[in-house]
Amino acid sequence: MSETKAKPVILTGAKPSGELTLGNYLGAIRNWATMMDDFECFFPIVDLHAITVPYKPADLRQRTYQCLAQYLACGLDPARSHIFLQSQITGHTELNWLLACLTPVGDLHRMTQFKEKSAKPGASVNSGLLFYPVLMAADILLYNADRVPVGEDQKQHLEMARNLAQRFNHTYSDTFKVPEPFIPKAGARVMSLQNPTRKMSKSDDNENDYLLLLDPPNRLRKKIMSAVTDSGSEVRADPEKPGITNLLNIFSAVSDRSIADLEKEFGSQGYGTFKKAVAEAVVARLEPIQEKYHELISNKDYLHQVLREGGEVAQKRAYRMLSKVYRKAGFVART
Ligand code: ATP
Ligand code: LTN
Numbered sequence: 001m002s003e004t005k006a007k008p009v010i011l012t013g014a015k016p017s018g019e020l021t022l023g024n025y026l027g028a029i030r031n032w033a034t035m036m037d038d039f040e041c042f043f044p045i046v047d048l049h050a051i052t053v054p055y056k057p058a059d060l061r062q063r064t065y066q067c068l069a070q071y072l073a074c075g076l077d078p079a080r081s082h083i084f085l086q087s088q089i090t091g092h093t094e095l096n097w098l099l100a101c102l103t104p105v106g107d108l109h110r111m112t113q114f115k116e117k118s119a120k121p122g123a124s125v126n127s128g129l130l131f132y133p134v135l136m137a138a139d140i141l142l143y144n145a146d147r148v149p150v151g152e153d154q155k156q157h158l159e160m161a162r163n164l165a166q167r168f169n170h171t172y173s174d175t176f177k178v179p180e181p182f183i184p185k186a187g188a189r190v191m192s193l194q195n196p197t198r199k200m201s202k203s204d205d206n207e208n209d210y211l212l213l214l215d216p217p218n219r220l221r222k223k224i225m226s227a228v229t230d231s232g233s234e235v236r237a238d239p240e241k242p243g244i245t246n247l248l249n250i251f252s253a254v255s256d257r258s259i260a261d262l263e264k265e266f267g268s269q270g271y272g273t274f275k276k277a278v279a280e281a282v283v284a285r286l287e288p289i290q291e292k293y294h295e296l297i298s299n300k301d302y303l304h305q306v307l308r309e310g311g312e313v314a315q316k317r318a319y320r321m322l323s324k325v326y327r328k329a330g331f332v333a334r335t
Pocket of ligand 2: 011012013014015046049135136139140148149150154157
């Protein structure tokens, strides 16, 4: 894609820390796919963020390819966006350092995701996990993004990126745009099937908690049929019924039907019939994505080509921004 400077810039990404979930799709990727004509879109796979929790190198490599093939299968188009790997662009970790030197440690300790991940039994609380939001701010500011489309769970991290942009501008001089969050109305927070007061997360230990984009149809059906429901039998969105409400939200998002419409049709049909209908709607929505994915994942040459082309544009942009940042912060320019 040629550089089109006039369009506002969007940057967002997912971590290859596991296979993508329906939450990643509904809260994030399907929305990104609608933005490519109106914005200049940078879609990194944020692989450096994936190593903030224990992992195996071979898994990281495989998940990175899988994540890329899923990005493409979900409709991200390399001809209309820049798709690349965070680890292949020099600049993310360098800007991370400059921003880290402007970040009070107390702010990092207060981040919800850090508190939750470090409180997990047996968690290895490494400094990367603590500095995670600083690297995320670097991802965003390195491309001077105007907007960052994310799920609800990332709001606090976005706030930190905004603060860091302002702090840098204030400490040195005006350099960064202050990025705006872009949170979808529907699907912004898909909850765990077994524990619907927590968000669906690909790094959950129990595989029945989440629906994976690549789960075969029968596994999707089984997981949905065994989702936790609530007492009573009425299908209705209600804070007292988090399980049913979550399934209604999922159904609405995958079928593009309103919650009210679904309540009207399924309100008194019982949970069993309702869950079957949810399962079929999810299967129907994911089937074409899975088909496309299987075509793409075996074509490594094409996947590498996508990364090379996206990476070239990203690297140019990153160098330009980084030179400016180093200059503003008082470093001697390379000659
Ligand atoms: P992990 O479980 O490893 O922390 P994650 O799935 O929460 O991973 P990412 O892969 O980095 O995190 O998320 C990619 C995008 O998906 C982000 O924009 C995030 O806000 C969104 N997202 C993640 N989980 C959900 C969810 N349950 N509902 C809606 N959006 C989600
Ligand atoms: N922290 C995000 C992933 C992420 C990101 C980013 C999202 C890393 N860098 C830059 C948007 C912009 C997450 O856990 N979902």
